[in-house]
Amino acid sequence: MSALLEVEHLVKSFPGQRHRSVDDVSFSIGDGEVLGLVGESGAGKSTTARCVAALVPAESGRVTLLGRSVLDAKGKDLRALRADMQMVFQNPYSSLNPRMTVLQLVSEALVVFRLESSSARRRDRAVELLELVGLSASFLDRHPRSLSGGQRQRVAIARALAAGPKLLICDEPVSSLDVSVQAQVLNLFRDLREELDLSILFIGHDLAVVRYLCDRVAVMRHGAILEIGDLEQIYEHPKHPYTASLLNAVPIPNPAGERERRQRNVDSLGASQ
Amino acid sequence: MASGSPRSDALDSSAPLLRVEGLRVAFPTASGPVEVVHGIDFELHRGQRFAVVGESGSGKSVTARALLRLDPDAEVSGRALLDGEDLIALRPRQMRAVRGARIGLVFQDPLTALNPVMTIGWQIMQPLVIRGVSKSIARRQGIELLARLGVEHAAERFDDYPHEFSGGMRQRVVIAIAVIADPEILIADEPTTALDVRVQAQVLELLVELGEERGMAVMLITHDLGIVAGFAEYVVVMRHGAIVERAPVDQLYSAPVHPYTRALLAAVPRMDSDRRERLVTVEDDDREPAVVTESPAVLAPGEVDP
Numbered sequence: 001m002s003a004l005l006e007v008e009h010l011v012k013s014f015p016g017q018r019h020r021s022v023d024d025v026s027f028s029i030g031d032g033e034v035l036g037l038v039g040e041s042g043a044g045k046s047t048t049a050r051c052v053a054a055l056v057p058a059e060s061g062r063v064t065l066l067g068r069s070v071l072d073a074k075g076k077d078l079r080a081l082r083a084d085m086q087m088v089f090q091n092p093y094s095s096l097n098p099r100m101t102v103l104q105l106v107s108e109a110l111v112v113f114r115l116e117s118s119s120a121r122r123r124d125r126a127v128e129l130l131e132l133v134g135l136s137a138s139f140l141d142r143h144p145r146s147l148s149g150g151q152r153q154r155v156a157i158a159r160a161l162a163a164g165p166k167l168l169i170c171d172e173p174v175s176s177l178d179v180s181v182q183a184q185v186l187n188l189f190r191d192l193r194e195e196l197d198l199s200i201l202f203i204g205h206d207l208a209v210v211r212y213l214c215d216r217v218a219v220m221r222h223g224a225i226l227e228i229g230d231l232e233q234i235y236e237h238p239k240h241p242y243t244a245s246l247l248n249a250v251p252i253p254n255p256a257g258e259r260e261r262r263q264r265n266v267d268s269l270g271a272s273q
Numbered sequence: 274m275a276s277g278s279p280r281s282d283a284l285d286s287s288a289p290l291l292r293v294e295g296l297r298v299a300f301p302t303a304s305g306p307v308e309v310v311h312g313i314d315f316e317l318h319r320g321q322r323f324a325v326v327g328e329s330g331s332g333k334s335v336t337a338r339a340l341l342r343l344d345p346d347a348e349v350s351g352r353a354l355l356d357g358e359d360l361i362a363l364r365p366r367q368m369r370a371v372r373g374a375r376i377g378l379v380f381q382d383p384l385t386a387l388n389p390v391m392t393i394g395w396q397i398m399q400p401l402v403i404r405g406v407s408k409s410i411a412r413r414q415g416i417e418l419l420a421r422l423g424v425e426h427a428a429e430r431f432d433d434y435p436h437e438f439s440g441g442m443r444q445r446v447v448i449a450i451a452v453i454a455d456p457e458i459l460i461a462d463e464p465t466t467a468l469d470v471r472v473q474a475q476v477l478e479l480l481v482e483l484g485e486e487r488g489m490a491v492m493l494i495t496h497d498l499g500i501v502a503g504f505a506e507y508v509v510v511m512r513h514g515a516i517v518e519r520a521p522v523d524q525l526y527s528a529p530v531h532p533y534t535r536a537l538l539a540a541v542p543r544m545d546s547d548r549r550e551r552l553v554t555v556e557d558d559d560r561e562p563a564v565v566t567e568s569p570a571v572l573a574p575g576e577v578d579p
Binding site: 178182184186187207208211247250251253254258259265 | 328329440469470471472473474478481496497498499500501502503504522523526536537538540541542543544545548551552553554555
């Protein structure tokens with residue numbers, strides 16, 4: 001598996017912050033691989049993603065996508081890189097322009113990246129993209145306000161896929177969705193990855209969701225990656241106590257198991273005092 | 274702090290603390306009132322940990338808000354008997370005596386629930402001060418409670434403003450406001466949705482402990498079946514303004530009867546499941562129409578979606 005994305009010693013800080021938001025972060029994503037980036041709020045997950053996507057300038061470090069350097073790219077080069085890596089944001093209520101129709105939203109990338117000059121063909125392509133994400137041509141002329149949360153996130157995904165990216169950067173894409181809708185979108189990501197051979201950088205705070213979707217996981221805290229490894233390594237044999245404490249806090253829908261765990265936690269607190 | 278209130282001692286302890294009968298809630302729209310809760314019934318017992326589970330639009334929050342009559346334009350009908358007293362029939366002034374003192378409410382987002390220009394201490398003291406408790410006593414009780422809720426240096430932090438607290442600490446402040454007047458019922462509406470997973474676990478544990486210490490019933494409103502498993506003794510599942518299933522927690526998870534409950538459970542990715550198995554989505558199960566009538570044990574007449 002050759003590296004599609006290589007991130008080396010990425011650093012980003014914001015004024016007035018005690019620690020760096022991104023502190024010497026390095027990782028790589030292979031072709032067709034899904035990497036989960038987990039951690040609590042303020043860990044630097046989103047800032048890392050935004051630096052990788054060149055949406056905010058990094059202070060130092062290297063980001064290489066398909067052998068091309070991202071951080072110092074400008075103009076035409078940057079645009080070409082962006083066609084190869086697209087983002088899906090957390091909240092589809094704020095990430096879609098309310099004044100645009102689904103057709104405009106989904107085909108905008110085709111215009112921006114000059115991939116399709118004929119409007120009829122753009123429409124055809126938009127229908128294909130909608131069908132890919134489980135919607136149909138009947139949505140083309142609708143506005144985001146008449147869509148449910150799950151439909152909106154599908155539109156946002158179709159929009160991200162329009163330019164034919166190799167890498168999708170998803171920042172908590174299911175966190176604002178209801179559980180049943182979340183399941184649909186997670187299944188959609190699984191299908192897309194099979195069909196399109198996509199690589200995904202998947203940011204999440206829900207470790208069960210990340211486990212369902214990802215091949216490898218990086219755990220972040222205070223801007224740094226504490227540990228990175230495959231599912232077995234992170235979920236079964238976490239090296240860092242912080243990873244273990246995150247895993248231990250994930251609720252499991254099993255009443256007896258939860259009671260047992262609660263008792264265990266109370267006991268261990270009592271023992272340490 | 275919690276001395277058993279005389280009104281509860283006088284009553285039969287096996288009678289439900291809160292009995293909700295045929296509760297309907299409608300909101301006015303340009304094209305006439307739209308009913309969003311369609312006549313639900315449930316009982317909440319003293320000290321019970323009770324969960325109302327549902328997705329957005331299921332009517333779970335509207336139900337909680339209707340019990341406290343927090344939406345002035347909502348048309349609420351049916352009965353909600355708190356120790357025999359019908360909350361729905363109360364006058365606004367009588368209702369104010371229920372809020373906080375007999376039923377406390379914790380909102381989802383601790384940032385918007387707190388007044389940003391008032392110190393957290395003043396906000397915690399409010400429920401006592403407006404009931405005539407002296408400020409010095411209210412302050413002392415507030416600091417004690419905040420310390421009990423795990424806020425370190427509670428006395429020094431008492432005069433801080435909400436923005437000086439982290440999300441988890443803010444939610445403790447909101448809980449302090451909700452329980453300081455010693456209510457018999459605490460309604461917590463998605464209290465941990467905005468919190469990180471480790472803080473979520475701490476806040477839920479606090480709610481369990483508070484309920485046990487004070488003999489307070491806790492009604493948890495959530496979409497998350499994961500947190501319900503570790504918290505609740507009894508669960509009702511709501512969908513489209515109706516209760517589709519109700520059961521003790523072990524029964525609900527081991528033998529869910531209604532297809533919607535089954536679908537919800539199957540839709541959640543779990544740490545202990547085989548990740549190669551596809552998640553089931555609710556729509557998939559929706560296409561089996563006949564199942565609703567197959568579960569008469571769960572569905573009383575009138576509880577099925579119209």
